[in-house]
Amino acid sequence: MSQLTDALASNIGAGEGAGTETGNAGKRRKKPGKPAKTPRGKFSVHFAHYKWLYLLLLPGVIYFAVFRYAPMYGVSIAFKDYVPFLGVNASPWVGFQHFQDFFSNPDFPRLLGNTLILAFLNLGIAFPLTIVLALLLNEVRLSILKRTVQTLVYIPHFLSWTIVASLSFLLFALDFGPLFLFINNVLGTNIDFLSDPAWFRPLIVLQEIWKNTGWGTIIFLAALATVDQDQYEAAIIDGAGRFRRVWHITLPGIRSTIIVMLILAIGQMLNTGFEQIYLMTNALNRSVADVFDTYVYFVGITQGAYSYSTAVGLFKSLVGIVLIFGTNWLAKRFNQSGLF
Amino acid sequence: MKIHNTTGGRIFDAANYVFLTLIGIITLLPFIYVFAGSFANEAEITRRAFFVWPEQFTLGSYEYIFSTPAFIRALVTTVLVTAVGTLIQLAFTVTMAYPLAKRNLRGRQLILSLVVFAMVFSGGMIPTFLLVKDLGLLNSYWALILPAAINPFSLIIIKNFFQELPAELEESAKMDGATEIGILWRILLPLSKPVLATFALFYAVGIWNDFMSPLLYLSDNSKWTLQMYLRQVTASSDLLGTGNVDPNYIPPEQGIKFAVIVVATLPILIFYPFLQKHFAKGMLIGSVKG
Numbered sequence: 051m052s053q054l055t056d057a058l059a060s061n062i063g064a065g066e067g068a069g070t071e072t073g074n075a076g077k078r079r080k081k082p083g084k085p086a087k088t089p090r091g092k093f094s095v096h097f098a099h100y101k102w103l104y105l106l107l108l109p110g111v112i113y114f115a116v117f118r119y120a121p122m123y124g125v126s127i128a129f130k131d132y133v134p135f136l137g138v139n140a141s142p143w144v145g146f147q148h149f150q151d152f153f154s155n156p157d158f159p160r161l162l163g164n165t166l167i168l169a170f171l172n173l174g175i176a177f178p179l180t181i182v183l184a185l186l187l188n189e190v191r192l193s194i195l196k197r198t199v200q201t202l203v204y205i206p207h208f209l210s211w212t213i214v215a216s217l218s219f220l221l222f223a224l225d226f227g228p229l230f231l232f233i234n235n236v237l238g239t240n241i242d243f244l245s246d247p248a249w250f251r252p253l254i255v256l257q258e259i260w261k262n263t264g265w266g267t268i269i270f271l272a273a274l275a276t277v278d279q280d281q282y283e284a285a286i287i288d289g290a291g292r293f294r295r296v297w298h299i300t301l302p303g304i305r306s307t308i309i310v311m312l313i314l315a316i317g318q319m320l321n322t323g324f325e326q327i328y329l330m331t332n333a334l335n336r337s338v339a340d341v342f343d344t345y346v347y348f349v350g351i352t353q354g355a356y357s358y359s360t361a362v363g364l365f366k367s368l369v370g371i372v373l374i375f376g377t378n379w380l381a382k383r384f385n386q387s388g389l390f
Numbered sequence: 391m392k393i394h395n396t397t398g399g400r401i402f403d404a405a406n407y408v409f410l411t412l413i414g415i416i417t418l419l420p421f422i423y424v425f426a427g428s429f430a431n432e433a434e435i436t437r438r439a440f441f442v443w444p445e446q447f448t449l450g451s452y453e454y455i456f457s458t459p460a461f462i463r464a465l466v467t468t469v470l471v472t473a474v475g476t477l478i479q480l481a482f483t484v485t486m487a488y489p490l491a492k493r494n495l496r497g498r499q500l501i502l503s504l505v506v507f508a509m510v511f512s513g514g515m516i517p518t519f520l521l522v523k524d525l526g527l528l529n530s531y532w533a534l535i536l537p538a539a540i541n542p543f544s545l546i547i548i549k550n551f552f553q554e555l556p557a558e559l560e561e562s563a564k565m566d567g568a569t570e571i572g573i574l575w576r577i578l579l580p581l582s583k584p585v586l587a588t589f590a591l592f593y594a595v596g597i598w599n600d601f602m603s604p605l606l607y608l609s610d611n612s613k614w615t616l617q618m619y620l621r622q623v624t625a626s627s628d629l630l631g632t633g634n635v636d637p638n639y640i641p642p643e644q645g646i647k648f649a650v651i652v653v654a655t656l657p658i659l660i661f662y663p664f665l666q667k668h669f670a671k672g673m674l675i676g677s678v679k680g
Contacts, residue, residue: 096496102570103489110486110540111501114508117537121513121521132520183413186406195407201666202414205421208658208665210599212617216624216651217420220427226644228423228440235439260417268670292399324515325601329621343515350516351606363514371510 128361141357148361157345165341168327169319171255177315180263181308184270185296203264214257215329219244222253245334254330258323269311270304277303309381317374320366342366421655428452428648435644451645455653463612464619465653467531468598471615475535476594480586482539483548488574490545491552502546509542519606533607534600534615541596544589551585552578588668591661598657620654623647 097104123138128148130141152158183203190196206214221229222243233241243249281299290298301308324343331339340348342362350359422442427435428451430444438445455461489495490502513521518537527533555578563573579586601617608614614622624647658665 093496100489100492100495100570103492103495106485106571106574107489107501109482110545113482113486113536113539114501114504116525117518117521117539118508118512119504121517122511124513124517124520127517127520134520137524138520186410189403189406190410191403192407195410199410199414202417204666204670205659205662206417208595208599208662208669209655210601210617212599212601212620213651213655216620216647217424219624220424220644220647220651221420226436226439231439264417291396292402328605329601329625332625346515347606351519356516356520360514360516363516367511367514 125360125364127357128364130357132357132360134356144357148358149365151358152362152365157340160337161340161342161345164338165320165322168251168254168322168341171251172258173315173319175255176258176263176266177312179259180266181270183263184267184274185300187267187271188274188300189292189296200264200267203267205264206261207265209261211261211323211325211329214261214326218253218257218330244330245332247335247338250330250335250338254326257326257330270307273304273307274300313374313377313381316377317370319373320370424648424651424655428645428652430645430648432643432645435648451649454646455649460612460614461619461650464614464616467613468616471531471534472594472597475597476590478535479539479541479593479597480590483541483545483589484574484579484586486540487545487548488552488570488578490549493553505542505545515606522607528607529610529613530607531613534597534603537603538593538596538600541589541592544592548582548585548589551582555581587664588671591665591668595658595661595665616654620650623650 127138127141129143129145130138131144132138132141187196187199190199221227224230224240224242224244227243230241230243233239241249243253277300281303282295285295285299320342322341322343324347327339327341327344328347331344343366346359346363346366349355349362423440426442426444429447429449430441431446431448431450434441434445490498492498512518522528522533522537527536559577559581560573563577568576599617600615601621604615604618608618611618
């Protein structure tokens with residue numbers, strides 16, 4: 051669920067600062083101009099009045115300080131030579147050394163290529179398929195069929211990547227996997243799907259499609275439900291067929307949703323999904339499988355190059371932030387609503 | 391409105407219905423195969439390419455895995471960690487959401503901004519790993535629970551929910567002398583059961599499915615969770631060789647892989663009706679604002 055929920059989370063976050071209650075305008079119960087009934091004077095008075103509330107707030111605040119903000123400070127080791135017994139603060143400062151090492155490392159172009167190819171495959175195949183599936187579901191007027199298909203295609207979203215990978219291992223297994231045997235019977239060739247580097251990317255995209263396409267339709271179906279029905283009637287009277295109605299009414303009707311989802315997808319582009327890639331990586335396909343996320347793990351956790359791998363992770367996050375702001379800027383440039 | 395269909399439209403409808411039905415079935419096929427395979431014997435799995443019904447029904451694979459201490463341990467561990475973890479994460483989230491729902495609480499806006507900031511920026515894998523290590527949580531189950539104790543997204547939705555509850559409820563309780571904690575416990579929580587159930591499911595699925603945290607934090611294989619065990623069992627030996635695996639490990643026969651996958655999937659499928667309903671709703675809250 052990570053990608054989409056994260057995306058939505060940031061969407062909600064964007065709305066939060068401006069005016070918290072805008073989403074529920076209809077149900078708002080607060081009367082405007084209602085005077086604050088609490089003492090507005092000294093903080094100590096305010097604090098004493100609300101001591102129980104501050105006490106309740108404490109565990110959460112500690113959580114954010116320790117598990118969210120301390121690691122953000124820990125990112126500073128990307129500019130240091132982290133020595134475990136010296137800690138983050140006392141480790142010697144090396145500036146951009148790790149970044150220079152990374153950019154001059156032959157791994158860098160390979161990782162960048164692998165990450166970008168997977169990202170564009172997902173963006174170019176999985177993303178449009180989600181919209182197509184939503185459009186097809188939207189055309190179904192037999193509600194029992196629609197509900198049944200929805201129920202079925204949502205299931206894989208809830209399964210872990212471990213299960214998806216395990217299913218792939220069984221289905222594509224050499225010598226007895228059903229898909230291996232199927233190809234063997236039909237084409238007469240043996241394909242080693244799981245370790246042949248040429249099949250790594252197709253498998254990853256296939257898994258992504260199987261796991262998340264169905265679930266991804268939810269947002270688009272919700273948007274499709276808001277398209278003005280009168281326009282369809284008018285189009286029918288004008289003699290527009292099914293495809294022209296989809297092209298001229300339905301798609302423009304959900305354009306802003308498509309753009310928002312696209313911006314979010316591009317912002318998440320470099321997050322190729324650590325678990326999925328890690329699980330499908332093996333000794334034979336490393337050349338195409340290594341991406342930033344898994345590289346950080348292999349170099350950082352298994353080889354202990356903490357500072358260097360943190361620098362790699364930081365580079366990836368910064369590019370991600372540039373991407374999301376860049377796409378948003380482009381969307382606005384082309385007169386679309388954008389995200390923020 | 392009745393849409394009058396043209397011939398072309400009818401053909402499209404028919405093709406669309408057939409196509410979507412096929413999509414639905416194809417989505418389900420891997421499960422059906424694995425479910426059927428888990429009740430078949432070894433010979434049948436290797437002989438028949440694909441089947442949805444075993445010729446010879448056997449519980450052998452299940453008998454085997456349920457007699458393996460490592461599997462039992464992983465299963466019990468995962469169930470316990472998921473149950474305890476869900477409660478802890480929910481408690482952390484609710485206690486923080488409640489004060490943040492009070493509009494006149496000072497410092498609220500600052501904390502909310504920091505929460506939102508933490509949604510966008512994170513320390514990343516290595517700094518978080520080093521923190522967990524420094525806290526002495528490596529090889530501890532707390533490492534699977536605490537770093538994800540509050541999901542900022544869930545926190546803000548629960549906060550918004552509390553904010554929408556009528557203020558009169560609390561005011562009358564206060565007149566009766568209830569404390570803030572009493573109000574939260576006796577009035578707000580019972581009213582929020584459906585919302586809490588939704589986020590409990592969110593957290594539970596997150597912990598149950600989590601592979602990255604045990605991979606990072608549990609190097610001791612006697613502490614592995616079900617997902618780690620599953621990965622070890624299903625990846626054949628030549629495919630492993632990267633990272634965290636038990637070197638003394640002998641790959642099992644096929645039927646056992648099928649059975650372990652079924653056991654790891656089953657809880658998700660059992661809860662699926664609730665998941666579908668609540669997650670779909672959770673997905674749409676605040677997302678399509680216009």
